[in-house]
Amino acid sequence: MFFSTSTGVLALAATQLFIGVSAQLKTCTNNSTLSCHSSSKAPTCCYNYPGGALLQTQFWDTNPSTGPSDSWTIHGLWPDNCDGTYQSSCDPSRAYTNITAILKEQGRNQLLSYMDQYWVNIDGDNESFWAHEWGKHGTCINTIDPSCYTNYTPQEEVGDFFQKVVNLFKSLDTYTALSNAGITPDSSKTYSLGDIEAALTKVHGGSQAYVGCEDGSLNQVWYFFNVRGNAINGQYQATAPLSKSTCPSSGIKYAPKSGN
Ligand SMILES: *[C@@H]1O[C@H](CO)[C@@H](O)[C@H](O)[C@H]1NC(C)=O
Ligand SMILES: *[C@@H]1O[C@H](CO)[C@@H](O)[C@H](O)[C@H]1NC(C)=O
Ligand SMILES: *[C@@H]1O[C@H](CO)[C@@H](O)[C@H](O)[C@H]1NC(C)=O
Ligand SMILES: *[C@@H]1O[C@H](CO)[C@@H](O)[C@H](O)[C@H]1NC(C)=O
Secondary structure: EEEEEEOOEEEOHHHEEEEOOOOOOEEEEEOOOOOOOOOOOOOOOOOOOOEEEEEEEEOOOOOOEOOOOOOOOEEEEEOOOOOOOOOOOOHHHHHOHHHHHHHHHOOOOHHHHHHHHOOOOOOOOHHHHHHHHHOOOOHHHHHHHHHHEOOOOHHHHHHHHHHHHHHHHHHOOOHHHHHHHOOOOOOOOOOOOHHHHHHHHHHOOOOOEEEEEEEEEEEEEEEEEEEEEEOOOOEEEEEEEOOOOOOOOOOOOOOOOOOO
């Protein structure tokens, strides 16, 4: 089995790791190699490589405000080469721009209505934001290549990708984690980076998250994972960030969304 990416043709040679199931992504065994933890440079359908770190990234947008006032919103799911570098736009032939139509065709209407609320573009054009996230990042996740499916139907991996990002996001409730630690949007308060990072370890299996600021104001969180198996039904293991925070160590603002 072979597939090509922007970096060339990669061999897939791990059929013995599959437990066969029909009409879906092949299941990986529980002892599949943990990504970023092997010297193996052979990507397989059960081993994320070179993008072995998967980042569930989130926004806190206040200018203008997007999404519910008591929730962060989804940015995406990004493969990173375990070192802070990453591949992008790996398969132009699968860089679909009709994400809504694809998800509707797959009967994923609940997913779509969730995305309409929580995966929103600060510029208002959600469809092009989704297409950008899929084409730039999603097509670089080697374990959801069409060749990793049995009885593949076109764009199946697109629906799996968006559903997985939403599922991960739901398990990483940044707003509640911060508010449980007394860190709430308030234009008259500021917070320390240490307190924010400590609060976020509670939703991230004890690992730190990357915390991003713009003009000293909290606006992004990235949760890093390594994965055993494929990116859809593999086991996600929280891991430390590969990027340094862009926030000051103290005096961090957390602006309320408008309408709050
Ligand atoms: C893999 O692990 C999960 C959770 O620990 C368990 O439910 C499942 O039965 C295991 N599968 C196999 C094939 O061992
Ligand atoms: C995973 O476990 C199975 C069954 O115990 C074994 O046959 C296989 O070699 C193991 N695979 C790896 C990659 O360790
Ligand atoms: C989405 O676009 C692709 C590429 O143009 C096309 O093959 C596919 O049929 C479209 N899907 C739907 C549901 O319109
Ligand atoms: C994007 O989603 C938001 C929130 O649901 C909505 O207000 C906005 O109209 C959507 N934009 C487009 C272009 O669909």
